[in-house]
Amino acid sequence: LKNKAYLAEVFDSIQGEGLLVGSRQIFVRFCGCNLRCYYCDTQWQKKPQFAVYHRPVVGGPAQMLDNPVSADQLKEILTGFTPRWISFTGGEPLLWHEFIMELANDLKAQGYKIMLETNGTLYEQMDKCCKLVDVVSMDYKLPSATGCNYREEHRRFLKAALKSKVFIKMVLTARTSWAEVKEAVAVISSCSQELVLYLQPVTTDNCADKIDMKFLLDIQEYCQNHIPETRILPQIHPYLRWR
């Protein structure tokens, strides 16, 4: 499957999170993930029979693609979209890093810019891809979200990703604790204090999962002492009622 991948969907929208919020992008959503965050809204089947794509704009007619999709097929589909930014997202796109590497070489030659949205754990794969990626959006996964501590993976991942432009998102919920925030800040600031850290209050319909506003602001103040550019930015799609 080196040059084929299981895709969930391909669509055109605006980026709803982080450094490039508001940027018009083509989203290529890969299937499968190596983590299981309790708040995940993208628990895509590992190998669905079809991927769905919408062309040319948000809300365009849905069309079906047989999975797995080849790199050539995907390149052809991308020519029907207008944005010049492509976001590889998931699931966890680095599970398909060989496919991404093959594709990204050609896409870069055609003038596309590439963003990678990743859970920040697959450091060996990141190391191989970093020269082909313009911006890495790395999630720092707190143990309260995944049930595991990925501190070492995140440290190694960040070192690899820093060869490219990288920013970090940290989703905060009612389960977030001071201890895990402090540990995360120590890991991140030991790699770099120059990057932008986005604190993202979880998007959920369940009020019990939402982080307390005062706690959120206290966390920001703490983080800013170690990572000066720490910003609070919720996902904007729920406010717009967009996907």
Ligand code: SF4
């Ligand atoms: S890393 Fe992302 S895709 Fe994977 S389980 Fe967590 S939220 Fe879902």
